Amino acid sequence: MQQSNTAILEVKGLSMAFGGIQALNQLDLKVHGGEIVALIGPNGAGKTTFFNCVTGIYTPTAGDVLLTPPGQKTTRLNGLKPNVIAKRGMARTFQNIRLFQNMTVLENVMIGRHCRTSSFILGAIFRPPHTRREEQEIVDHSYAILEKVGLADVVNDFSKNLSYGQQRRLEIARALATEPSLLLLDEPAAGMNPQETQELDKLIRRIRDEGHAVLLIEHDMKLVMNLSDRIYVMDYGRRIATGTPQEVSADPAVIKAYLGESDDA
Amino acid sequence: MNFAEIRRALGVALWFVFLTFPLMVIRVDSIESTIEWRWMNMLWVAVGSFALSLLTSWYFRRREAAVGKVSDKPPLAVRLRTWTADPARRLPLFGALAAFAIVFPFLFSSYQTNIMTTALMYVVLGLGLNIVVGLAGLLDLGYVAFYAVGAYSYALLNTHFGLGFWTVLPIGAALAALFGILLGFPVLRLRGDYLAIVTLAFGEIIRLVLENWNDFSQGPSGISNIERPALFGIELTLNQSITYLYFLMLLMVIITIFVVNRLQDSRIGRAWLALREDDIACQAMGIDKTKTKLTAFALGATWAGMVGVIFAAKTTFINPASFTFLESAIILAIVVLGGMGSILGVIIGAFILILLPEYLRALADYRMLAFGAILVTMMIFRPQGIIANVRRTYQFTRKDA
Missing domain, CATH: 3.40.50.300 (P-loop containing nucleotide triphosphate hydrolases)
Structure with a gap:
């Protein structure tokens, strides 16, 4: 699980608007080789929209999506068709199977x-x-x-x-x-029982060890905290925090997004 | 059988008596200006529909009882496949089939041979449309347009430039494929109902152009005196020519089955299936949707084009009336009735739909009625078609076992 310094996926200032609704707002994100990165956030934060923009199902309104498979040139993925993106080395799963x-x-x-x-x-x-x-x-x-x-x-x-x-x-x-050099998993543990989740944890690690970087959206916090090297937290289409699992779970902005604000805070 | 079922059957019988009353009971003799009342017919309708209603409720009761019980019987197609896999059965079966097909034109009249040739043409048309509808899941209601393209390419190239059947056969196929791609481009983004409407319109456009562009296609009066196919320059009599066309069609069917069978289990065939199942996932897994759709349209159209050429050569006369929407509907019915995606199903479907109306001629006026009734019954009892499609299975030896 050696971590290389080259980012396989680099997303800069990604924005997506559906009419007047800003689903993604100036989002930055990086995934390096050999990493498991999690993208979390409350429902409706724009996580799946992010996946759809990155994999070419939607064309983002602004920003750059750059993919650099190990040993290959960087390509800008904006506006490319999903099948071309898959061929460049990024594959995904779907939240609703x-x-x-x-x-x-x-x-x-x-x-x-x-x-x-x-x-x-x-x-x-x-x-x-x-x-x-x-x-x-x-x-x-x-x-x-x-x-x-x-x-x-x-x-x-x-x-x-x-x-x-x-x-x-x-x-x-x-x-x-x-x-894929980068695998995007959209809520892979949804609907799984604890034992299945355990097996999934092992499987994702194994996938990482075999040389695929992983970016996952997940609501199962135990799984996310165990598995991820780094976490990005989103709310209302913005990135509100990033860091290691420990850093993120202590971040006041994250706690606020998940639990709401207390009166005396 | 309980009281409710009998009461329901009585209701059904009454309803059918009412529905068929004007048709079955009253007959106006326009010469003598009298009305004939055929009360016996009413009795037959009543008894017949009563019995049928009881039979259907019995059938559905039995089927409902079977739900929940896991059936250890594999689907019909799988059973057929296992049954024919045994070489001891396979060789005699296919031998008998081949022998029957070969002696058919010598055994039966040229009228029968002609009908059989038509049936074989619809087998190929059905298999061609099956690529588009059954495999790629693109509902095409204008398939007859490609058939027309094939037929008119032979008719026009033959009358104007004297090109022979064998020269035009590939040209017709290529032109039809080209039209398939032409249709494919505008409908790339469409799915389901919208696709059906556009393809329907496409079919009508082609027919209307042929009907109205007199200088090009001679309009509704059509093109006559098209040459029959030649056999190495030998002049054939009419009967010989019918036999020749029969064998030509037989060969064509064999080639089509071979090709479609191979396409089904290939990289591109799987891509068609994936496109049918889920087009977003299919693109996300790296399949080029544009290319896949266009190849489906083009390859489907190719067969229609070739059959079109043969059709023009067979009838020696074509006009736009042969290429109405009804033709598309019949070909689609062949695919749906036979079982979408299943080759054997489509073949059986074509034989049923084309031969049945011919052999039902004995029923005279009621032939189309009986035909309709058979179709409706089929769709009630086997909505998945006669032979449901099965996918290829693979055997592996487990490494870790």
Whole structure:
């Protein structure tokens, strides 16, 4: 878990307005290689909007999103399409699970391999040797990821038939298949029981150790405090605090945002 | 069977008697200016609908009883697949099918062969539309436009430039694919109902252009004397030509099945499915939505274009009336009835929808009524289509086991 000094993701002055509503206001954020960073804040603080802006689902109204995968050039992601961003090395999961329900678990992960493979119509029809090899690579790689997240027993099930916790892990597996240098997790522990959360903690550490930086939105404070190297706290679209878990949990602004202001303060 | 069900069935019977009264009971003889009252028909309708109603409630009761019990029976498609996987069954089955298909034109009249050729054409059209609707989930109500593009490219290139069938077949396919992309661009951002409306309009535009641009397409009077396909320059009689077209279509069906089957289990086929399931997640996972949608439209249209060329060669006469919205609707019905995404389902669907009305001719006036009733019944009892699509399964040996 060596921390490098180059920021994989650097967000500068990111703003997003929907009509008159300023969902994100001058937000700065950095994620370095080998780091687990958490983004927390009360409901409606703009965390998911932040993810959507960074991954290209929304085009931010102002600011810069810069991605520098290890050993590669920096790219400005503003205005790029989500699929291009995924190919550049950033993948995400969704808060409200968005799996391909009528596809098998394995096929869901195989979709993640799409941007790292290239066979097209003629390859599909004639299946020359290199397409067969590629197809085999997709299957093997996907299966290896499923083994890692503990879904190897259900590879041929439709993803809609999985339990909630399994679906969350499948989302992570699918994102990992795109070989991201940065993985964005949107409330990965939502709806999980304590034991599943424990396993998730281990899984995220393992993902980090295998060389993917992680940025997560999470409401489970125990998980966040245990797991994160650094935390960003948001409220009303602004960054109100940042630092290590200890620093953040002692910050008066954070306490105010979460618990409200007391009369004698 | 309880009292409530019988009472309900009686109600249904009465309602049907009322509904069909003008149609089934009264007959106006316009020559003698008399009205004929056919009371016996009323009795048949009553008895028939009463029995049917009881049958349906029995069926639904049984199905409700089955809910909750985990069925250990895999879906029909899976059972079929396991059943045919055994080579001892597979070879005779496919052998028999192939033999039947080959001797068919020699066994039956040229009329029958002609009908079968038409059915095979709709198999290919269904499989083509299945790419767009069944796999990529893009509801296309203007599919017949591509069929028209294919047919008119052969008709026009043949009458004006004397190009032969085999030259135009790929040209027609390419032109249809081009039109598929042309349609694809404006609808890239659309989904669901909106997409359906635009594609419907597209189909109508193509038909209206063909109908009104007299200098180009000779309008509603159509183009006649189109050449039948040649067989290495040999002149064929009409009957030989019918047989030839039958085999041509058979070959086409085999190629289509092969290609669509391979596409389904490929990188691009999976991308289509992902697009159907969730387009935001599909983009976020690195799939280029534009490219994926356009390939679906283009590849779907290609088949319609080729069948269009064959259609023009088969009938030797085409006019815009062959390419109405009803055609699109029938092709879509083939896909939905057969089972979206399922190749075998679409084939069966095409045979049912095209052959059934032909063989129901014995029922004379009631043929379309019976046809409609069969369709409605099918959709009530098997809403997922005759054969629901199943995905490929993979076997792994666990490393850590």
